[in-house]
Amino acid sequence: MPAFSNIDSPQLFWILAFISAFFIGFSKSGISGAGILAIPLMACIFPPKESTGILLPMLIMGDIIGVYFYRQHTQWKHILRALPWAFVGIIAGWLFMKYSDISQADFKKYIGVVVIVMLIVGEWFNRTSDEKTRHIPHSWYFAAIIGVTGGITTMTANAAGPVFAIYLLSLGLPKENFIGTTAWIFFILNTSKVLFSWELGFITEETLVFNAGMIPALIIGSLVGVKTVKYIKNNTFSILVKIFAILAAGYLIFK
Known part of the structure; x- marks a missing residue:
């Protein structure tokens, strides 16, 4: 058990850590956004700084697994449209x-409000009958807004999942394409954040040792996620993603 843990009981520590890693794996290869369930658990067992540093490598490991399982479903045109702007957001963050x-x-509260607003706007895009409005999610400026917002959010709070979920849901992607595209977006973004997080002191040798021990839980969560998605319809998948996005926004606002 790491020396910087908030919990004295080794048994409780490892149970909560395993559950956190499981949900991260599940969210990366299954229901996007379910990883929000891991955030409060991580906050319980680690101080804020260490929690941020531990979470990033776990997210990257989950991204790698997601990329492997959904590598044939990636929509690169949507990634390349938003990614350059996301790097701008990461540097700004x-x-x-x-x-x-x-x-x-305080900044996380602002992010939560932005996510709620974007969810409302995204729902409007999906429901409107106006063709010009429905085309907005396919525009370069919408991708730019999503990219910058997602980059800032992922750098400051590891919480850009809802932002990019709104982007891909607005594009109407089927669940497999959604997961495959999301996996690559976050693999690229999360790996680009490693040096920044190391420079800020969030990632250390001790946090990386802990991350290595969480690989089995991540794999199990990912396998369960892959199996779960096969039995969920596209409409149900979209609803679940939106629910987790609302939960994530609420957590950021009211934490």
């Missing part, structure tokens, strides 16, 4: 964390 006087907790 890093600069904010390094130099801003606004607390990270």
Whole structure:
């Protein structure tokens, strides 16, 4: 058990850690957004700084597994449209964390509000009968807004899942394409954040040792996620993703 844990009981520590890793794996290869269930558990067993550093490598491992299982379903045109803007957002988020006087907790509340607004806008895109409005999610400027917002959110809170979920749901992607595209987006973004997180002191040798021990739980969660998705219809999948996005936004706002 790591020395920086908040919990004295080794048994409880490993149970909560295993459950957290399971949900991360499940969200990466199954129901996107389910990883939000791991965030409060991680906050219980680790201080905020260590929790952030531990979470990122676990997310990357989950991304790798998701990329493997859904590698034939990736929609690269949507990734390439948003990705350059996401890198702009990551740099902006890093600069904010390094130099801003606004607390990270307050900033997460703003992010939560933005996610709620984007969910409402995304739902409007899906329900409107106006062809010009329905075309907006396919535009470069919508991808730019999503990319910058997602980049800032992923750098500051590891919580860009709802942002990119809104993007891909607005495009009307089937569940397999949604998961395959999401896996690649976050694999690229999360790996690009490693050096920034190391420089900020979030990732250390000790946190990486703990991450290695969580690989079995991540794999189990991913396998369960793959099996679960096969039995879920596209409409049900979209509803579940939206529910988890709302939960994520609520957690950021009211934490």
